Amino acid sequence: MTPKSLDKRVADLTESITFQAFNYTRRGTFENHKLIVSTMLTFRIMVRKGLLDPNEVNSLVKKEVAAEVTHQPESLKFIPEASWSAVKGLEGIKIFEHLLNQMEGEPHLWRKWYVDERPEIVELPKSVKDLNLFYRILLLRAMRPDRLTNALAEFVTMNMGVEYVEAEPFDIVATYDEMNNITPTFFVLFPGVDPTPEVELIGKMNGKSIAENNFINISMGQGQESFADNALKEAAKNGNWVMFQNVHLMQSWMKTFERNFEIAVDVDPHPDFRCFISSEPPPMPMQEIIPESILQNALKVANEAASDLKSNIRKALSKFDQAFYDKAKEHKEPEFKALLFGLCMFHALILGRRKFGSQGWSRKYSFNDGDLRICGDVLHNYLAGFEQVPYADLRYLYGEIMYGGHITDYWDRVTNNTYLEKLIVPEILNKMQLTMAPGFRSPDPNKFARADYVTFVDTLPPEAPMMFGLHSNAEIGYLTALGETLFSTILQCSGGSGGGGGGGKDAAVKAMIDRFLDTLPQQFVMLDLFAKAKERTPMVVVCLQECERMNTLVDTIRTSLEDLDAGLKGQLNITDDMEALANKMFINSQPDLWVKYAYFSLKDLTTWWDDLLMRIAQLEEYQDEMIPPKSLWISGMFNPMSFLTAIKQATARAKGLPLDGMDFKTTVTNERDPANIAEAAEEGAFIHGFTLQGAAWENGRGGE
Numbered sequence: 038m039t040p041k042s043l044d045k046r047v048a049d050l051t052e053s054i055t056f057q058a059f060n061y062t063r064r065g066t067f068e069n070h071k072l073i074v075s076t077m078l079t080f081r082i083m084v085r086k087g088l089l090d091p092n093e094v095n096s097l098v099k100k101e102v103a104a105e106v107t108h109q110p111e112s113l114k115f116i117p118e119a120s121w122s123a124v125k126g127l128e129g130i131k132i133f134e135h136l137l138n139q140m141e142g143e144p145h146l147w148r149k150w151y152v153d154e155r156p157e158i159v160e161l162p163k164s165v166k167d168l169n170l171f172y173r174i175l176l177l178r179a180m181r182p183d184r185l186t187n188a189l190a191e192f193v194t195m196n197m198g199v200e201y202v203e204a205e206p207f208d209i210v211a212t213y214d215e216m217n218n219i220t221p222t223f224f225v226l227f228p229g230v231d232p233t234p235e236v237e238l239i240g241k242m243n244g245k246s247i248a249e250n251n252f253i254n255i256s257m258g259q260g261q262e263s264f265a266d267n268a269l270k271e272a273a274k275n276g277n278w279v280m281f282q283n284v285h286l287m288q289s290w291m292k293t294f295e296r297n298f299e300i301a302v303d304v305d306p307h308p309d310f311r312c313f314i315s316s317e318p319p320p321m322p323m324q325e326i327i328p329e330s331i332l333q334n335a336l337k338v339a340n341e342a343a344s345d346l347k348s349n350i351r352k353a354l355s356k357f358d359q360a361f362y363d364k365a366k367e368h369k370e371p372e373f374k375a376l377l378f379g380l381c382m383f384h385a386l387i388l389g390r391r392k393f394g395s396q397g398w399s400r401k402y403s404f405n406d407g408d409l410r411i412c413g414d415v416l417h418n419y420l421a422g423f424e425q426v427p428y429a430d431l432r433y434l435y436g437e438i439m440y441g442g443h444i445t446d447y448w449d450r451v452t453n454n455t456y457l458e459k460l461i462v463p464e465i466l467n468k469m470q471l472t473m474a475p476g477f478r479s480p481d482p483n484k485f486a487r488a489d490y491v492t493f494v495d496t497l498p499p500e501a502p503m504m505f506g507l508h509s510n511a512e513i514g515y516l517t518a519l520g521e522t523l524f525s526t527i528l529q530c531s532g533g534s535g536g537g538g539g540g541g542k543d544a545a546v547k548a549m550i551d552r553f554l555d556t557l558p559q560q561f562v563m564l565d566l567f568a569k570a571k572e573r574t575p576m577v578v579v580c581l582q583e584c585e586r587m588n589t590l591v592d593t594i595r596t597s598l599e600d601l602d603a604g605l606k607g608q609l610n611i612t613d614d615m616e617a618l619a620n621k622m623f624i625n626s627q628p629d630l631w632v633k634y635a636y637f638s639l640k641d642l643t644t645w646w647d648d649l650l651m652r653i654a655q656l657e658e659y660q661d662e663m664i665p666p667k668s669l670w671i672s673g674m675f676n677p678m679s680f681l682t683a684i685k686q687a688t689a690r691a692k693g694l695p696l697d698g699m700d701f702k703t704t705v706t707n708e709r710d711p712a713n714i715a716e717a718a719e720e721g722a723f724i725h726g727f728t729l730q731g732a733a734w735e736n737g738r739g740g741e
Contacts, residue, residue, distance in 0.1 A: 072186065073526050075193045075201040083196060089171065093130055097175050098524050099625055101126035102643045107137075112144040115151060116180060119644060123179035132172055139164035154509060156181050157188035170195065178520075183513045185520035203348065207340040207355075209235035210242070215336055216311055218273075219302040223327065223335035224315040226283075230340050231405055236280055236313055243309075245278045252278045257287045265290070269297055269312065276307030284327070285316045295328045346500045349385030354378075354491055356406055357413055362487045369420045371466060371482040376416055376431070378479060378490055379460040382471055384409045386456055386505060387440065392519075393502070396511050398452075402443040412439050432457040455506075472504040521639075528624040543605055546619045550602050553646065557595060558653050560588045561660060570663055575683035575690075577663045583656055586675045590634045591653075597630055636675050648673075665722060668711035672726035684722055 080098075083089040103125035109118070116124060124140075127133040139162070140147050146162035153159045157177060161168060168176075174188045190202045216222055224232040233254065237246070245252040253268045255261055265281055272279040284291055298312065314335070316327060327335075357377065365373035387404055390397035412435055419427055435441075436454040444450045460471065468478045480493050502511040561584040570577045601618050603609040614630060621628040625642045627635070636652075638645055652673045658666050671677045685699040708714065711725045 072190060072193070072202065073523055073530075075197065076189050076523065077527055077530065078201070079193050079196050093171075093175070096126075096130055097171075097178055098527050100178055100524070100641065101129055102625070102641070103128075110141055110144075113140055113147070115148045119640075120180050122644065127175060127179055130175065132168070133175070136165075151180060155184070155187075157184045157191065178524075182520045183516040186516055186523065189520075189523070207235070207352070209239055212336075212338060213239045218306045218308055218310040221298060221312040221314055221331065221335045223332065223337050224313065225337070225339045226315050226317045227340065231407060232313075232315055232338070232340065233280070233282070234406070234410070235340075236278075240278055245309075245311075251275075252280075254280045254282065256282045257284050257290070262287070262290050262293070266293065266297055269294070269301055272312070273301035273304075273306040273310045276309030278309075278311045278313070280313040280315070282315045283317070284314055291328055291331070295331050298331070346385055346389050346504060347494055347497060349388050350381055350494050350497075351491065353381035353384045353409055354487075354494070356409055357487075359487055361413065361417075364417060365420070367421070369426065372426050373416065373420055374482040374485065374487075374490070375465045375479060376420075376426070376461060377413060378482075379465045379471075380409070380412055380416065380435070382479075383435070383456050383460050384412075386472075387453060389500075390452075390505055392515050393505070393507060393511050394515060396507065397505070399446040399449050402449070404440060404443060408439050408443075415439070426463070428461055428463065432461050435461065472506075477504060518639075525624075525626065528626070542619070542623050546622050547602070547605055549622050549642075550598050550605075554595070554598055554602070556646075556650060557591065557598075558650075558657075560591050561656070563588065566660055566663075569660075575686040576665055579679050579683045580656075580659050580663055580665075582679060583675055584660060586634075587653060587656055590631065590649075593634050594631055597628070665717070667717045668714040668723035668725050670711070670726045671724040672728075680722075680724075688720065 080089065080094050084091050084094060100123055102122040107125060109116070109121050125137065128136050143162050143164060150156055150159060150162055157173065160166060161173065161176075165172075165176075170188065170192050174185065174192060177184050177188055193201050226232075237252075240246055240252045247254060253272060255265050255268060257265065268279050271277065281294070284294075301310075314327075314331075362374070384404070391401070415434055416431065419431060432454070436450075436457045440453060441450060444453055462469070465471075465479045466482060468481060471477045471479055477497055480490065485493065502509050505511075563581075563585065566581060566584060570581060597614070597618055600609060600612075601615045604611045604615045605619075609615075618628045618630060622642060627638065627640075627642055627645055635649075638648065640648060651670075655666060655670055655673050659669075665680075669680065671680065674680060681701070685696060685701075688694075689696045689699050706723075711723070714723055717723065
C-alpha cells in the first residue's frame with residue numbers, strides 16, 4: 038500500500054497498522070480492509086503533524102452520544118430518534134457547541150442537507166458552511182452514517198493520495214519477489230477468490246508444477262495429516278513447492294505444522310523451497326486457527342475481493358493478459374474485445390450485487406475468478422468455431438452453466454440472465470449503454486487495445502445503485518453497516534483510542550459504571566410472580582418466561598459492573614473478563630458477557646442501554662396484573678414468537694377451536710402512537726414495533 042515516495046517513518050507506520058488491522062479482521066469481516074488501514078494511517082499521521090485534534094478524532098471514531106438527551110424540537114423531527122443523541126453529543130466538540138441552536142435557526146436548510154443523496158459533497162447550511170471535510174464527516178457520523186465511507190475515501194485521497202483508496206489488481210509476480218525459503222506465505226481465502234491459479238502461475242515461471250512432481254498441492258482434510266507432514270519435509274529438503282489449502286479444517290494439525298516447519302527451515306532448507314497456506318477466517322470472533330507465531334512470521338497475502346464496480350472491472354480485465362488478446366487476432370478481433378469487456382462488466386455487476394444483501398441476491402453464491410477465466414476461454418473457442426457470433430449460445434453457457442451452476446433461486450437466475458441479455462448482444466460493438474447510469478457506455482473495439490480498456494475504466498462515473506438496476510436507496514443499509522464496521526474495527530485495532538491518541542479510559546469507564554448501576558432496576562421477584570399467577574394462561578406463561586430471562590440478564594450486568602468497579606478501585610484483581618468488559622464499555626460497544634444472555638441487537642452500548650430500560654419498563658407493566666399492555670411492543674421481547682403463539686392458544690381456548698387450525702390475520706391501523714390505544718383488543722392483541730425496509734408507509738391508507 039505504501040508508495041515508494043513515502044519516507045521510511047510512514048512506511049513503517051503503514052506496515053504496523055496493516056498488521057494490526059489484519060490481525061483483528063482475520064477474526065471477522067475482511068470487507069473494506071484497505072479503507073480501514075488507510076483511515077487509521079491518515080488519522081495518525083495528521084495527529085502527529087498537529088493537523089487534527091486527537092480528542093476530536095476519538096469523538097469521531099467512538100461516536101460520542103449524549104448521556105441525557107434533551108427534547109427534540111418539532112422542527113427537527115426529520116432527524117431519526119436514534120440519531121438525536123449523537124447530534125446532541127456533538128456539542129461536546131468546541132466547533133459544534135451551539136449546534137442545536139444553529140439547527141433550530143435554519144431547520145429547512147438542515148432538512149434539505151439531510152435528505153440529499155450526496156450530503157458529503159453538497160453545500161452545508163449557512164451556519165456551518167465553512168466547515169472542513171473532517172468536521173463534515175463528524176456530522177455524517179451522527180446524522181447520515183450511510184455516507185461515511187464515501188466521505189472517508191475522499192478525506193484519505195485528499196490527504197494521502199488516491200493509491201490509498203483505489204485497489205489495484207493483485208499481482209502475484211510482484212508478490213513473489215518478497216517470498217523466501219524460510220517464510221511461509223499465508224493466503225486469506227475471500228469469497229470468490231482462489232489463490233491456486235496465481236501460485237501455479239509463478240510456479241510455472243520458476244519450473245515448479247504438479248506435472249513435474251515438484252509442486253505438491255494438498256487440500257487439507259481428515260486423513261491428510263501424515264501425507265502433508267512428509268510433503269513438507271521432502272519439499273524443504275529437495276527444493277520443491279508445497280501448498281496446504283483450507284487449513285481451517287485442520288486446526289489441531291496446525292500446531293504440528295508449526296513445529297515441523299520450524300524444524301524444516303532450521304536444518305539448512307533448499308533455497309528453492311517455498312511453502313504456501315490458505316485459510317478462511319474463523320467463524321467465531323475468539324476462535325484461533327493459525328498459531329500466532331506462524332501468523333506473525335508469515336508473508337500475509339490478503340487478495341481482497343473488490344467491492345466497488347470500477348475495481349471489479351479492473352480486476353476482471355487483469356485476468357486476461359496481452360497474449361490472450363493476441364490469440365483473437367486470428368478471428369473476429371473486434372467482437373472478441375467487445376464481448377470480453379461485456380463479460381468482465383457482467384462479472385463485476387454480479388459480484389457487486391452481493392454487498393446489497395438480500396436485495397442483491399436471495400442467497401450467497403460463490404462466483405469466482407475461475408468462472409470468469411473459463412467463460413473467457415469459451416468466448417475464444419466459440420468465436421473461432423462459428424462464422425457468426427453465437428450470442429444466444431454464449432448467454433446460455435454463461436447464465437445457465439458457468440455462473441448459473443452456482444444459482445439455486447429462480448429469481449436470482451432471472452436476474453443473472455437479465456444482465457446477460459443486456460450485455461452479450463450485438464449492440465455492444467456500437468457504444469451501447471452498459472448500465473442504467475448515464476455515461477457508462479461500451480468503448481469502440483476498433484479503436485481500443487487492451488491497455489485502452491484499462492484506462493477507460495478510470496473514466497467511468499462514480500458507482501451508484503442504479504448501475505446494478507437497483508433503487509438509489511438500496512445502498513443505505515449496506516453503507517450504514519459498512520461505516521459502523523469500519524469504525525468498530527479501528528477502535529478494536531487501536532485499543533479504543535480511535536487511532537488518534539487519547540487517555541482517561543478508567544475515568545470514562547467509571548462514569549459509565551456509575552450511570553448504569555444508578556439506572557439499572559432491581560430484578561423481578563419470581564416467587565411473588567408465581568404466587569400472583571394463580572392460573573397459568575398462555576399470556577401469563579409468556580410474562581413469567583420473559584421476566585426470568587430478564588432477571589438472568591440484569592443479574593449478569595449488575596454482578597459484572599460491581600466486580601469491574603471493585604477492580605478499578607483496587608479491591609479485586611482485574612481479570613480477563615473485567616478487562617474485556619472495560620474495553621467494550623470504553624468503545625461504546627455491547628460487552629460479550631452481556632450479549633450471551635441478551636437479545637440480538639446492532640445498537641451501540643449507550644443506545645442499547647436505553648433500549649434495555651424500555652424493555653424492563655414494559656415487563657413491569659406486564660407483570661402488574663399479568664395482563665399484556667394494551668399495545669405490546671413486540672420487538673421489545675426476548676422471544677416475540679412466544680407471544681404470537683400465546684395469542685393463538687388463547688383464541689383457540691376461548692373459541693373452542695383446534696390450535697392446528699388457527700392462523701394469523703394482521704390488520705394495520707391508522708393509529709401511529711401506541712399510547713393512544715384506549716382499550717385492549719377484544720380478540721387477538723394490539724402490537725407495535727415493526728419496521729419497514731426498502732419501503733415507506735403511505736399516510737392515511739391504513740392497511741390497504
